Amino acid sequence: MSLFMDIHHVEGGVKAGDVAAAHEKDLSTQSEFGVNYVKYWVDEEAGKIFCLVDAPDAEAANAVHAKAHGLVADEIYPISAEG
Structure with missing residues (x-):
């Protein structure tokens, strides 16, 4: 498993x-x-x-959003918990 940060951009606020x-x-x-x-x-x-x-990979992370509510991330980055 790896850590990822995903980012969603919603026009007009959220x-x-x-x-x-x-x-x-x-x-x-x-x-x-x-x-x-x-x-x-x-x-x-x-x-x-x-x-x-x-998540195992970025695709699996996005698949959860896609199935749960359809609001997939605009960006997704692997990150390190170290430091």
């Missing part, structure tokens, strides 16, 4: 409550793909969502 609901759907879907969504952060005004995910 509401934290909507992101929380989508995250709950991720949590109920993630085991099917061997993924663990660890934490997320929201910048409502900028329309940015950041998700920290432990």
Whole structure:
């Protein structure tokens, strides 16, 4: 498993409550793909969502979003927990 940070860009902003609901759907879907969504952060005004995910690969992480609610990440980066 590897850590990834995914980034979503939502035109016009986003509401934290909507992101929380989508995250709950991720949590109920993630085991099917061997993924663990660890934490997320929201910048409502900028329309940015950041998700920290432990996954076998970036495709598996995005597959959870796709199946759970259809809001796949615009960007996804491998990250290191070290440091």
